Amino acid sequence: SQQGEEDPQALSIQEGENATMNCSYKTSINNLQWYRQNSGRGLVHLILIRSNEREKHSGRLRVTLDTSKKSSSLLITASRAADTASYFCATDGIQGAQKLVFGQGTRLTINP
Amino acid sequence: DAGITQSPRHKVTETGTPVTLRCHQTENHRYMYWYRQDPGHGLRLIHYSYGVKDTDKGEVSDGYSVSRSKTEDFLLTLESATSSQTSVYFCAIRPQMNTEAFFGQGTRLTVV
Numbered sequence: 001s002q003q004g005e006e007d008p009q010a011l012s013i014q015e016g017e018n019a020t021m022n023c024s025y026k027t028s029i030n031n032l033q034w035y036r037q038n039s040g041r042g043l044v045h046l047i048l049i050r051s052n053e054r055e056k057h058s059g060r061l062r063v064t065l066d067t068s069k070k071s072s073s074l075l076i077t078a079s080r081a082a083d084t085a086s087y088f089c090a091t092d093g094i095q096g097a098q099k100l101v102f103g104q105g106t107r108l109t110i111n112p
Numbered sequence: 113d114a115g116i117t118q119s120p121r122h123k124v125t126e127t128g129t130p131v132t133l134r135c136h137q138t139e140n141h142r143y144m145y146w147y148r149q150d151p152g153h154g155l156r157l158i159h160y161s162y163g164v165k166d167t168d169k170g171e172v173s174d175g176y177s178v179s180r181s182k183t184e185d186f187l188l189t190l191e192s193a194t195s196s197q198t199s200v201y202f203c204a205i206r207p208q209m210n211t212e213a214f215f216g217q218g219t220r221l222t223v224v
Contacts, residue, residue, distance in 0.1 A: 006154075105154045105155075
């Protein structure tokens with residue numbers, strides 16, 4: 001089964017609001033990454049957080065990691081129409097660290 | 113953009129025929145991955161490579177084989193295509209474990 005599970009599967013908000021997506025995983029990890037996918041395109045890397053980090057920022061993105069709960073969240077602040085995309089978490093496990101395993105993704109829609 | 117090219121970009125093939133998808137990189141990255149993306153399943157790892165002639169299975173490897181005879185090329189072969197292999201296939205590369213991955217634009221394969 002897949003390492004990452006994301007919640008919610010779909011999220012629709014108004015432009016300017018904040019969007020929060022969650023990712024849970026099952027086994028111990030070295031790091032967790034978030035990717036964005038625009039419709040019909042390949043995935044683009046957003047941010048990587050290591051297992052010894054609790055929070056990381058990049059522009060309007062804020063990622064948290066709670067290894068005790070095996071979960072992560074991605075917060076996009078002041079959303080824009082261009083943020084409409086699917087967002088995926090991916091993990092590098094301690095076991096089988098060469099694999100990069102993805103979750104099912106969250107489809108985010110920003111309404112103007 | 114990372115130098116990664118998938119070919120073909122689109123293919124329609126008949127059930128029972130062999131199909132080979134190619135991933136070519138110009139980055140000299142060690143790791144290469146093949147994923148399939150289906151609605152409701154996110155990205156699932158098929159096979160990956162950690163060097164020339166070094167490959168390993170992912171979570172959905174049945175019905176697929178891979179080869180990597182050169183650093184720059186990673187081939188995915190469906191020996192006898194089935195309708196369940198209709199999907200969008202993505203190649204990804206990364207320089208080492210625990211780093212970000214770079215994705216190709218995908219190959220849409222339809223098996224009729």
